[in-house]
Amino acid sequence: MVFASNAFLFFFLPITLILYYLARKKRAVANAVLTVLSLLFYAWGEPRFVLIMLLSIVINWLCALGIEALRNKSGKGKLLLIVAVTVNVALLGVFKYADFAIGSVNSLLGVEIPLTHIALPIGISFFTFQAMSYVIDVYRGKGQAQRNLGNVCLYISFFPQLIAGPIVRYETVAGEIQGRTETREDFYAGARRFMVGYAKKALLANAMGKLVDYVFALPGGEMTVSLSWLGAACYLIQVYYDFSGYSDMAIGLGRMFGFHFLENFNFPFIAKSVTEFWRRWHISMCTWFRDYVFFPLGGSRVKSKWRLAFNMLAVWILTGLWHGADWTYVCWGLLFFAVLLAEKLTGLGKWMEKHKIGHLYAMALVTLITVLIRSSSISSAFSYIKTMFGFGGSALFDRLTWFLIKEYLWYIVAAVVCSLPLGAFIRRRLRIPEGVWEIACGVAIACVMLAAVANTSATGYNPFIYYNF
Amino acid sequence: MREKVSKWLAILFVVAIVGVMAGTIAVHGRNFAYGFFKGYKDQLPDDPDIFDSISARIDRLDYNASRRIVGLDVLRHLSARTQILPPKVMVNVSTEMARLSTGGWINVVAERFTPEKVNDIISFAKEMEEEYAVPTAVIYCHPALYEEGIQPGDLDVYNQCNSYADSLTEILRENGLSVWDSRDTYTGHALTMDEAVNKSDVHWTHLMALYTAYDGAEYISRQLGLDLDWEKLDPGLFSREMYRNLLFGEFARRLGRSLVTLDDVYLLYPQYETHLTYERFDEEDEVFREGSFRETVIESEKLEKEGKHDYSENAYYVYGSNLAQVHTYNEAAPDTTVLVFKDSFGQPISMFMSLAARDVYSVDMRDADHDMKYYVEKIRPDVVIIAYCQQSFRNIEVEIEGN
Numbered sequence: 001m002v003f004a005s006n007a008f009l010f011f012f013l014p015i016t017l018i019l020y021y022l023a024r025k026k027r028a029v030a031n032a033v034l035t036v037l038s039l040l041f042y043a044w045g046e047p048r049f050v051l052i053m054l055l056s057i058v059i060n061w062l063c064a065l066g067i068e069a070l071r072n073k074s075g076k077g078k079l080l081l082i083v084a085v086t087v088n089v090a091l092l093g094v095f096k097y098a099d100f101a102i103g104s105v106n107s108l109l110g111v112e113i114p115l116t117h118i119a120l121p122i123g124i125s126f127f128t129f130q131a132m133s134y135v136i137d138v139y140r141g142k143g144q145a146q147r148n149l150g151n152v153c154l155y156i157s158f159f160p161q162l163i164a165g166p167i168v169r170y171e172t173v174a175g176e177i178q179g180r181t182e183t184r185e186d187f188y189a190g191a192r193r194f195m196v197g198y199a200k201k202a203l204l205a206n207a208m209g210k211l212v213d214y215v216f217a218l219p220g221g222e223m224t225v226s227l228s229w230l231g232a233a234c235y236l237i238q239v240y241y242d243f244s245g246y247s248d249m250a251i252g253l254g255r256m257f258g259f260h261f262l263e264n265f266n267f268p269f270i271a272k273s274v275t276e277f278w279r280r281w282h283i284s285m286c287t288w289f290r291d292y293v294f295f296p297l298g299g300s301r302v303k304s305k306w307r308l309a310f311n312m313l314a315v316w317i318l319t320g321l322w323h324g325a326d327w328t329y330v331c332w333g334l335l336f337f338a339v340l341l342a343e344k345l346t347g348l349g350k351w352m353e354k355h356k357i358g359h360l361y362a363m364a365l366v367t368l369i370t371v372l373i374r375s376s377s378i379s380s381a382f383s384y385i386k387t388m389f390g391f392g393g394s395a396l397f398d399r400l401t402w403f404l405i406k407e408y409l410w411y412i413v414a415a416v417v418c419s420l421p422l423g424a425f426i427r428r429r430l431r432i433p434e435g436v437w438e439i440a441c442g443v444a445i446a447c448v449m450l451a452a453v454a455n456t457s458a459t460g461y462n463p464f465i466y467y468n469f
Numbered sequence: 470m471r472e473k474v475s476k477w478l479a480i481l482f483v484v485a486i487v488g489v490m491a492g493t494i495a496v497h498g499r500n501f502a503y504g505f506f507k508g509y510k511d512q513l514p515d516d517p518d519i520f521d522s523i524s525a526r527i528d529r530l531d532y533n534a535s536r537r538i539v540g541l542d543v544l545r546h547l548s549a550r551t552q553i554l555p556p557k558v559m560v561n562v563s564t565e566m567a568r569l570s571t572g573g574w575i576n577v578v579a580e581r582f583t584p585e586k587v588n589d590i591i592s593f594a595k596e597m598e599e600e601y602a603v604p605t606a607v608i609y610c611h612p613a614l615y616e617e618g619i620q621p622g623d624l625d626v627y628n629q630c631n632s633y634a635d636s637l638t639e640i641l642r643e644n645g646l647s648v649w650d651s652r653d654t655y656t657g658h659a660l661t662m663d664e665a666v667n668k669s670d671v672h673w674t675h676l677m678a679l680y681t682a683y684d685g686a687e688y689i690s691r692q693l694g695l696d697l698d699w700e701k702l703d704p705g706l707f708s709r710e711m712y713r714n715l716l717f718g719e720f721a722r723r724l725g726r727s728l729v730t731l732d733d734v735y736l737l738y739p740q741y742e743t744h745l746t747y748e749r750f751d752e753e754d755e756v757f758r759e760g761s762f763r764e765t766v767i768e769s770e771k772l773e774k775e776g777k778h779d780y781s782e783n784a785y786y787v788y789g790s791n792l793a794q795v796h797t798y799n800e801a802a803p804d805t806t807v808l809v810f811k812d813s814f815g816q817p818i819s820m821f822m823s824l825a826a827r828d829v830y831s832v833d834m835r836d837a838d839h840d841m842k843y844y845v846e847k848i849r850p851d852v853v854i855i856a857y858c859q860q861s862f863r864n865i866e867v868e869i870e871g872n
Contacts, residue, residue: 001531005531005535006534007530007531010486010490010493011530011534014486017483043523044527046524047524048520184476188472188475188476188478188479191475191479191483195482210561214627398626399626402623403622403623403626403627404627406556406622407556407558407559407627408557410554410557434470438470438471438473438474439470439474441474442474442475442477442478446478446481450547453544454544454545454547454551455551457538457541457545457548458545458547458548458549458562458563458723459548460535461561
């Protein structure tokens with residue numbers, strides 16, 4: 001089930017709110033309500049996959065209990081941690097990467113090993129990473145192992161962050177699973193945040209998606225330089241509003257039930273270097289890889305530049321693969337690795353961050369690299385990128401580009417304005433009193449939420465771009 | 470102040486979602502319950518397991534939730550209104566629509582046509598010719614935009630319905646199929662857009678369907694040397710009853726009355742005497758009618774205004790049962806058996822064909838239990854006619870296994 005749908009908004013959410021707040025006074029019952037409804041939420045896509053998630057939960061629960069019990073017995077806890085991580089990686093390997101690996105071997109060696117055609121469980125990367133976070137945090141002593149299987153089940157399957165993140169670390173919510181306090185202020189702020197996220201997804205991301213689908217489906221011969229840049233830029237905007245919209249909805253929903261998730265985006269489009277961009281984009285995933293992969297490998301406090309490069313390479317290959325089992329994702333990760341390494345070693349990143357041209361530099365590079373994950377293959381991605389630079393005799397501009405710009409003008413303007421931290425600036429410059437400003441914001445949120453619900457109900461166009469993740 | 474505003478927003482939000490849920494259950498609860506407890510069985514595969522059953526029930530709930538919530542029409546109209554901000558000319562209502570300079574609304578076919586889309590139909594036609602000596606002909610039903618230069622702004626660079634139609638018919642002809650293109654009917658008879666295209670509905674008018682059936686039957690008869698009495702389809706031999714301001718099609722209902730006007734509907738039936746039988750030959754329903762064309766083929770109840778509305782939603786479907794597998798028998802027509810694979814555009818064409826051939830079988834593959842080849846083997850027709858609009862060439866499969 002996706003948040004921006006009638007089934008969720010008008011049925012699942014009100015029923016969950018009613019049942020949860022009826023059971024709120026007994027924490028165990030309230031958690032059980034959330035867990036059962038979260039499993040139902042997950043089953044909405046494909047009921048069979050609930051069994052896979054439950055298997056993952058039980059294994060990680062047992063391993064965490066074992067790790068805690070063996071904490072003082074040298075080596076044995078670590079062995080269990082390795083078992084847990086191996087099982088999680090194996091789950092990902094079987095369900096997400098098996099066919100990718102077989103296909104790659106087939107192409108490389110010219111053999112014909114049959115593909116498994118195993119369906120990809122939605123959100124498997126998100127819940128597997130959360131499961132690993134649980135056992136690793138227990139191993140590191142950052143949280144206690146849960147005796148109660150239901151609590152682990154709730155942590156891993158909690159519906160707000162289940163299929164599209166943010167990746168919630170166990171240490172972040174360990175205390176809240178059993179000891180949270182639901183306040184009216186949290187509920188109000190959560191509902192407000194949810195509405196903002198819903199509007200971002202339904203109005204801006206979906207509108208951009210329409211344009212992007214059209215442009216990327218055009219044959220190479222009909223592309224122009226300007227159209228290819230328009231398509232690529234709008235795809236980056238689509239991914240941002242889709243992803244940050246879902247994150248807003250997840251964070252808002254979490255607050256409505258008393259949970260406090262960490263922020264996942266921090267105005268990434270104001271970044272002046274690619275390094276800064278990644279400090280502001282998908283923060284939960286970046287910090288996950290930083291804390292569970294990069295730091296254990298030695299991080300940046302290593303003696304040789306080669307070792308630093310290796311550590312970063314490992315992180316970015318994994319980041320690419322995490323996003324999708326395809327060479328386009330691997331290539332996407334490698335390109336970001338190359339740019340980030342260059343920024344780090346040459347000081348280019350720091351220099352750019354001090355100059356205004358850094359905006360243009362960062363956005364142009366991120367837009368270019370993001371083309372890879374929208375393309376069906378590496379060759380089509382590079383063919384698209386070639387068009388962006390006018391190779392192959394593409395025209396600079398045409399009537400189609402002008403038509404699309406006019407047709408999507410308001411969405412593009414709104415998307416750009418809303419991606420920048422302009423609120424405080426506008427209020428200050430126009431000297432708008434706080435009360436008037438807040439009321440205006442409230443009215444605006446109510447209006448865009450209504451328009452967003454109307455849009456999803458009317459159009460039926462609601463792409464789910466995390467399917468690969 | 471921020472807390473106060475958030476409080477009122479949250480209250481509004483909760484009241485709205487709980488209100489819509491309660492209202493929907495009150496109004497459509499029976500549909501939801503039927504889908505969950507009984508209707509889901511239609512979607513089960515052969516030999517279903519427990520997960521298939523759960524999955525099918527969830528699908529039905531999801532389907533109902535997306536189509537049956539209280540106030541859905543209001544939301545759709547609001548969406549249309551909020552989308553048409555100048556300079557925007559298109560409205561997204563599951564597919565895209567665009568305002569024509571003539572004031573009506575018309576479906577925009579945005580999906581690109583590629584040759585691969587018709588490969589299955591070409592292979593099917595070749596196989597039928599080789600194995601059963603049954604030729605296949607195509608009546609291409611152009612969905613919209615018969616005129617050049619009527620699209621607003623630069624829309625013609627986006628909506629290439631006509632050039633896609635050119636590619637489609639060219640590929641079919643190159644592969645040896647006899648193809649009649651309804652655009653030739655439009656120009657050949659000097660029809661106007663008002664005569665050819667409904668404004669409130671994605672479908673063409675019955676008049677356009679009749680002219681196309683007339684031309685198509687003549688063309689196929691001459692091309693393939695078939696005995697079809699195409700002269701019986703001459704629109705000059707038909708009575709016309711006009712129902713003013715009757716049709717309000719599905720797409721227009723998503724936009725609202727303030728943006729789209731109702732369509733007049735012409736009911737066309739032969740002035741000459743006819744006698745035929747009409748029966749559904751699929752196994753589910755038993756429908757049998759005998760009498761004149763008007764008494765058997767035309768389902769007049771669809772011309773009535775529905776419920777509280779001052780319009781009919783189904784007036785387009787007045788010619789026979791859409792999605793049904795129908796056999797008509799006309800003793801007075803030449804002894805020729807025609808198998809028509811049709812979509813909703815081809816529906817009236819297949820019914821008009823009953824006047825030109827003795828046995829006409831019409832099959833809609835979207836609701837069929839077998840693939841196309843099965844029907845040819847079973848019926849052994851003298852000709853197969855595929856009467857599809859552009860979208861159907863993209864979307865309807867030859868090998869469909871039924872729904």
